[in-house]
Amino acid sequence: MRLIGAVMLSLFAGSVSAQSCGGSFGSFVDSLKREAVARGHDPATVERFFSSVRRDESVIRADRRQGVFQKPFTEFARRLISANRLNTGRAKAQEYNAIFDRIEREYGVSRGVLLAFWAFETDFGGFQGDFNTLNALVTLSHDCRRPDLFRPQVFAALKLYEQGAFSPTGTTGAWAGEIGMVQMLPQDILENGVDGDGDGRVELKSSAPDALLSGAKMLSHLGWRPGEPWLQEVTVPQDITWSETGLRSSKTGAEWAALGVRPRHGEIADALPAHLLMPQGRFGPAFLAYPNFDVYFAWNQSYVYVLTAAYFANRLEGAPIFEAGNPEPALNGEQMVALQRKLQARGYDVGGADGILGSATRAAVQDVQKELGLPADAWPTPDLLNRL
Numbered sequence: 001m002r003l004i005g006a007v008m009l010s011l012f013a014g015s016v017s018a019q020s021c022g023g024s025f026g027s028f029v030d031s032l033k034r035e036a037v038a039r040g041h042d043p044a045t046v047e048r049f050f051s052s053v054r055r056d057e058s059v060i061r062a063d064r065r066q067g068v069f070q071k072p073f074t075e076f077a078r079r080l081i082s083a084n085r086l087n088t089g090r091a092k093a094q095e096y097n098a099i100f101d102r103i104e105r106e107y108g109v110s111r112g113v114l115l116a117f118w119a120f121e122t123d124f125g126g127f128q129g130d131f132n133t134l135n136a137l138v139t140l141s142h143d144c145r146r147p148d149l150f151r152p153q154v155f156a157a158l159k160l161y162e163q164g165a166f167s168p169t170g171t172t173g174a175w176a177g178e179i180g181m182v183q184m185l186p187q188d189i190l191e192n193g194v195d196g197d198g199d200g201r202v203e204l205k206s207s208a209p210d211a212l213l214s215g216a217k218m219l220s221h222l223g224w225r226p227g228e229p230w231l232q233e234v235t236v237p238q239d240i241t242w243s244e245t246g247l248r249s250s251k252t253g254a255e256w257a258a259l260g261v262r263p264r265h266g267e268i269a270d271a272l273p274a275h276l277l278m279p280q281g282r283f284g285p286a287f288l289a290y291p292n293f294d295v296y297f298a299w300n301q302s303y304v305y306v307l308t309a310a311y312f313a314n315r316l317e318g319a320p321i322f323e324a325g326n327p328e329p330a331l332n333g334e335q336m337v338a339l340q341r342k343l344q345a346r347g348y349d350v351g352g353a354d355g356i357l358g359s360a361t362r363a364a365v366q367d368v369q370k371e372l373g374l375p376a377d378a379w380p381t382p383d384l385l386n387r388l
Helices: 006-016 025-038 043-050 057-064 073-080 083-095 097-106 111-122 133-142 147-162 186-192 208-221 253-258 291-299 303-316 333-345 359-371 382-387
Strands: 231-235 273-277 286-289
Touching (some): 025 147, 043 147, 057 133, 073 303, 083 111, 097 208, 147 186, 186 208, 231 303, 253 273, 291 303, 333 382
Antiparallel strands (some): 231 286, 273 286
């Protein structure tokens, strides 16, 4: 998973977009070296840092192969949330109770939120990735698909190297360059790394206190609001205005309640704004997503991953299993690509025809449904594809 926050995107996109990518890999690395020296790094240190770097084609293959995100929410959630992960999460909550108490006191991030990320990112530290981190970052910087996201991370890794906290040959992690139990990019580590166990070092790979506190600090910096909910399962009346659902619209909890939205667990936060999310349309599960839910998208930009992580956090804190309902059949991967191409032909920017039902595709689907006089619940069906 990528821990590329919205804050980082806005900071780096403008300054890096004009920089080069592609071409000879050796020449590209030389350009990184020149930039590093221009940034004030010692030339000899720069040479040592880059001396072993190579292009890793397996990183590119991993970047292009993300079919798991094509699955609908109910299937994706059932795949990621196992009884073992739920039981392990509860055991970890007890084992690190003092750390979670400190996190809640200092950063206001609930323990279920971090436990869910810890579970999904690395199975509670059990598998943190075996890609060489520097190779991954430089490879993705050289690749012209998203160089603006990864090139700044190379220089952040160089700073960590100068601090003795990164090895060009020995540091490993995920294919997208994240490191440690909750998978943080080098820039995240520089800005939010916390020595949670008091040993004088930030060790995100081997120290759960360091990893959890660092993750909490990052969420706090991304805008987490202490003491507020993030996601709540609800039931929805069938006479609601479906075009008002989704991430583009919000009402206060009290306004949703007045329309007949009812919680399945706990109480609706009347004063907070909330989106009404129907990840599989009007016949599937339904959730109110509060302001803290938006912070999840600064951690990971996959709609289905974010929703599943937020829901799992609730489960770890005692919420019931969601009501799956009886949603209309989902499109398969080929059908979704065909739908996205049709939407693109109508002028919608869906972020590319990748077969993944993300936020941009959902928004376009909802607009087209409304245009065609269909229930605008943002859930694409075979019938909608045929109509287009």
